[in-house]
Amino acid sequence: MLRVENLSKEFHSGRGKNAKTVQAVKNLSFQCKPGEIYGLLGPNGAGKTTTLRCLSTLIKPTSGNAWIDQFNVLDHGQMFRSKIGFLTSDMKLDGYFSPDYMMNWFGRLNKMQDSEIEQRKEKLFVDLKMTDFIHKKIDELSSGMKQKTAVAISLIHDPDVIIFDEPTNGLDIVTSKSVTDFLVSRAESGKIVILSTHNMTIAEKLCDRFGILVEGELKEEGTLSGIIQGSDWDNLEDVFFSYIMPDSTVGGEHV
Amino acid sequence: MFRDSVIIMRKEMRRMFTDRRLLFMLVVLPLVMLPLMYSFMGKANKTRMAEINSYSSRITVCQGQGGGEVSDLFLESLSMLNAHIETSDLEQIDSLKQRVIDKDIELLIVMPGDMNGDILDNTVLNFSIFYNSTGDYSNYAFDQVRSSFSAVNDAIVRLRILEMGMSEDMLKAYTINKFLAADEISDLAEEGSVMGKLIGVMMPFFIVIYLFANSMKVGLDSVAGEKERGTLAMLLVNQVSRLSIVLGKMISVMVAAIVGAVSSAIGLKIASRYLIDMVGDSGASISEYTMGTTAILQFSIIVIPLAILISSLVLVVSTFARNVKEGQGMIMPVYIAVMVMGVTTMQTGDVPPEWMRMAPVFNSLVVLKDIFMQNALWSNVIFSLATSLVVSALLIFVTLRMFNDERVLFRI
Structure with a gap:
């Protein structure tokens, strides 16, 4: 179980008269249970990536906390990280090495035995259809191959919670499908998947529940049917536009 | 960890x-x-040094009226150097200085006039040597001339001492390492x-x-x-x-x-x-x-x-x-x-x-x-x-x- 409670994050810039505070995330709370795919949606600057970065322990929340079982981001950073597989579009791999070498390296850093790494690699390479390029240098791979490699590496230690920010960004339709199918299979095997995406079609197709984040605040949360029930909204796109463009005729109104 | x-x-x-x-x-x-x-x-360093050593310096000498044997002694010492010696009039001194500046010649030596008379009177001879410190050849020629003139100076002083019936050793209060044995070395630094x-x-x-x-x-x-x-x-x-x-x-x-x-x-x-x-x-x-x-x-x-x-x-x-x-x-x-x-x-x-x-x-x-x-x-x-x-x-x-x-x- 993943539990996020009253998570807030402020960024400060400038000094003296030029001092500025931006509240990127405001008292965000949500929960996810095993086997669930949770979609964190919102326009640019809504605070999705900041939330995910807090959950990855890359940055510290200003207040609030998040738990996976008994471990929380503030007090048990290393243990919390052992439970998550995290990937954002701005995270890159060292292009000098091959996917195979990097899988071994990250496996060892995740305290895995060599035999465990071999088994895990074999499964991930097959599931993600990577066997043709595992010994090539990452620099020589296409962006789809690189993305598959990054996905495989972030999941080498078989984490309980998978947190991906725009995992299909820039991928062709075939690679995109293999990544999303893989995520569905992970959820079916009991993992929690948290996805942040702009692609409403993918979100509707994949996610069991959604959280719609606007200016750092969680505006809507629940299943698609729960959110649109009793409103003028027909789909996720209507819900999304009603928050980011309230005067537009595209979205309806929540009754 | x-x-x-x-x-x-x-x-x-x-x-x-x-x-x-x-x-x-x-x-x-x-x-x-x-x-x-x-x-x-x-x-490059070796080549440059070899170049300087083999270079024939262009030296111009101006001398006042008189000259004589002493003057010849100094001119003779100059002739031992790898140098091309020219003589000129004192009136040309300004243009000759300009030639030193222009590195057209390396050295200008102005010798006193009645050198024989001065030596006999025990008057200190006053030479003027003009050089250009920005030129390697000029610096080298200056050092060479000073060294040659110093040898002439030693010879004149030695002659004076002998004429006075004294030993030339009276000019030296000490010597260093003159009486070391053939197999003896003075630098005792460890191998x-x-x-x-x-x-x-x-x-x-x-x-x-x-x-x-x-x-x-x-x-x-x-x-x-x-x-x-x-x-x-x-x-x-x-x-x-x-x-x-x-x-x-x-x-x-x-x-x-x-x-x-x-x-x-x-x-x-x-x-x-x-x-x-x-x-x-x-x-x-x-x-x-x-x-x-x-x-x-x-x-x-x-x-x-x-x-x-x-x-x-x-x-x-x-x-x-x-x-x-x-x-x-x-x-x-x-x-x-x-x-x-x-x-x-x-x-x-x-x-x-x-x-x-x-x-x-x-x-x-x-x-x-x-x-x-x-x-x-x-x-x-x-x-x-x-x-x-x-x-x-x-x-x-x-x-x-x-x-x-x-x-x-x-x-x-």
Whole structure:
């Protein structure tokens, strides 16, 4: 179980008269249970990536906390990280090495035995259809191959919670499908998947529940049917536009 | 924790020793560049000296009325030089000075008029010699003429003493080493220590420069480069502590620094024959020089902590910088400061000021100098070791703090 409670994050810039505070995330709370795919949606600057970065322990929340079982981001950073597989579009791999070498390296850093790494690699390479390029240098791979490699590496230690920010960004339709199918299979095997995406079609197709984040605040949360029930909204796109463009005729109104 | 540091270090090492470009920069370049550079400089120096020695200087002599035997003596001494001598009128003096300025001639000598009369009256002769200090040939000609005239001066004084019925020995209050036995030598320096002195002056400078340069080659990319490429975040979201990352990177930078420094030292050893050409004939031979077991032990005790200190310093800058370019800008003043320390150590005598023994980096360089001269005290070695390790620990602590500070790591 993943539990996020009253998570807030402020960024400060400038000094003296030029001092500025931006509240990127405001008292965000949500929960996810095993086997669930949770979609964190919102326009640019809504605070999705900041939330995910807090959950990855890359940055510290200003207040609030998040738990996976008994471990929380503030007090048990290393243990919390052992439970998550995290990937954002701005995270890159060292292009000098091959996917195979990097899988071994990250496996060892995740305290895995060599035999465990071999088994895990074999499964991930097959599931993600990577066997043709595992010994090539990452620099020589296409962006789809690189993305598959990054996905495989972030999941080498078989984490309980998978947190991906725009995992299909820039991928062709075939690679995109293999990544999303893989995520569905992970959820079916009991993992929690948290996805942040702009692609409403993918979100509707994949996610069991959604959280719609606007200016750092969680505006809507629940299943698609729960959110649109009793409103003028027909789909996720209507819900999304009603928050980011309230005067537009595209979205309806929540009754 | 150390297991993770070793895993991180092994990846960095793998890259270092399989990346041909990096390997070339780190190992091959200093190995080839130093002998090439010094052979070029040594040869250029030798060629220039040979050129100056074989050059026929253009000297113009102006003499007042009179002349005579004494004047002939001086002119004769000039004729012994490899020089083309012209005579001219005193009236031409201004145009002749201009020719010296224009480097058209090397020297203008103005000789007094009635030299015979002056010598008989025991009046000091007053020569004027005009030269151009910006010209190598002019400087050389000036030295040659002074030396020739000095010989004539000695001959005249000797003659005066003999005419007065006295021994010319009365001009000398002492002599040095005139009565040494044939097999007796006056320089009692231990075998090899003459070269030790020469190496001790130069080597600490080279060691610190190469340690720093090689740390920079690998260290700036180690964190700032990873930030720039977006690969650092991938590492940070795994189950590895920040301390393990810092230590792993620091050790790999240190190994790169030492490998580069060893390669540079081998290059320097090959280049040393040309280096001797550059510094002139000191009577020392590189083949005479050997370091004893104690000196080698002391050398290791000083150089490894010095490499740790320099690697930690580079890593602090690399962690603070947004990217490699910014890191290079930030590290440059530190690099210059270390170079100045190296040069200062070269110029201090055998007994350096006490503050040098207190300051980190400085004290290691001073002790290295002592080690090459094979007279380092263990107390100084231990003190330098301790200061290097304490400052390194402090720098690692600062790096670790920065690794835990998202404002530094992600420059939010």
